[in-house]
Amino acid sequence: MDLFADLWMGLSVAISPINLVYLLIGAMVGMIVGIIPGFGPAAGLAILLPVTFGMDPIGAVMMLAAIYYGAMYGGTITSILLNTPGESATVASTFDGYPLAQKGRAGPALVMQAVASFTGGTVGVILITLLAPAFSHVARNFGPPEYFLLALLGMLTLIVMIGENWKLGVLSALIGFALGTVGVDLETGQSRYTFGSAELIGGIHFIPIAIGLFGLGELYFAFYRGLHRIGSGSIAQYDRKKGFWPDLADWVDTKFTLVRGSILGFVVGVIPGAGATIASLMAYSFERSFSKRPKNFGKGEMAGLVAPEAANNAASSGAMIPLLTLGIPGSASTAVLLAAFLLWGMRPGPLFMTQNPEFAWGLIASMYLGNMALLALNIFAIPLFVQIIRVPYRILAPIVLVICTLGTFSVSSSMIEVYLMFTAGIVGFFMRLYGFSPAALVLGLVLGPLAEEALRQTLTISRGSFWIFLERNGSIGIIVTTAVLLLVLPLMQRIGRRAGALKQGTVSEAEDAGV
């Protein structure tokens, strides 16, 4: 019964008029962020983060979380109408989404993707409600050794998912760790890598780096791929008056697909590093093997659209579990969310839900409301989003650059941070071009200081002995979990790739997008 009391309390926090406004703004911005190709939720979150500084922390986190899961809804609209995924997690939605639109069924495809996204998102939040307290309870006895191992687990799983470029992934993470050591060492007060600069004493701030890597770096990379030369002439047409709504067969055929996709997506989402892209590709692959008409997949089968859509939304909810209960961000987007929590003086982890119940349950409750708002937005505001799709990238890109620049400046009125953001943007472009992982760098920057602090505390407790990691049940559990994940994750990746092999062109898009 405590669960319902907590959820009710969270709902009373989330439902205040100002928080609802923030939630709607977040959902709307998330949709727009999802629609713009080459501009993922991590970039949207990083750019919008400075804007939230004047807000109440609960409202701000509700808004940022809505941007995060809202992007999953928005990304599919371009997948269906333009055959271009708005972001990597919606690549699988192009496989059957666009063929459906070509067959004149764009309307039913748009409605069914909204319903699938809503189902996945809502099932995900229900499972968070049920499982997050249990995760917190298990992790309650964790100390510095376990926190260090958790940070390592978060990094390792992400690097494994990078695949054959794993060495560059490790290098990216090490660069992030190195940047995290700049500033005053909190334990001894000694300056590290400040080179006498007063600006660097407080360390390298996360926001300019994240905005640079995910905002500018992605923008430059989109230019490199020629996205600015693509016009909007190839948008599939649909009629809102005739044949817009799905027919009975669409609902009947996909009722179990919705459930399967949601549960699979959630499970994959909980695993740090796996993420929504792998979840959606796996769901597509599994659905094809379950289907009575596997040959129709790739030619406009509704189940082929519904499965990945339910999965990617459930995965984005699932990723909140390790973030809230263990303090591990499994992806670049959740790393930005973790940074937001830390900026507001809150450290997610095993005690987070008991120490900040209003905050944690307010956020969870807001996700129920956010998914409802997104369902309505998705179905009834499609014409508005189609108008946004029609704005060519060559016009959007300079505007994004301006928002990145002025957003960075607004954080602490510092031109140094703007220069840092631009440098990160240029480095981010070359990282993407040469197969490095900006996500691993950002994760290293966020987790590095936490890992260093935990490791130093651990070795102080153990008087310098590393055997402490094998003497505690919690540590052994995390080491075993890490070993299992390192074996399982490549298999999951292989299943996802096999699904992608159906559409060679769009798979290279998925690989381009990285993890």
Added chain:
Amino acid sequence: MRIIFFVVILAAGLMYSYVAFTNLDFLTMTGRLGPGFFPRGIGVLMVVFTLWSMSAELRPSAAEGRSDVGGYAGQVALIMGFGVAYVLSLGLIGGIPATVIFLFVTLSVLNRNRLLQNGLVALLVPAAIYVLFDRLLNAAIPEGVLPLPF
């Protein structure tokens, strides 16, 4: 270009390690782990992984079928150049005027022969940003040598 990027990372890794080993203590006076403990490990690993990646890069098979300069590299250089000019102009003429000029010039190059459309975007976007940042969010916008009259 790719190998130059690796050389830059290697140089950064070597410098990082040098500072870690020469300026930062491994242990504190009380015998606890000092500020140099973590950076030393990171620095060494950075150098090792960069050299490892570079050695793979220098193998003849690695270069096969791969071109360093491809895609729209010229367009990327162009938008980077405009971006740098924009950032440098922020402190001189202020956030809003610099944004108007940057948008108009950039759009004139990227979105040619649409003078009216470009002009409208170059005026309306900074106006919206001014209202959002300055009036609604009370967030700072870079001021130039001469402040805005409003």
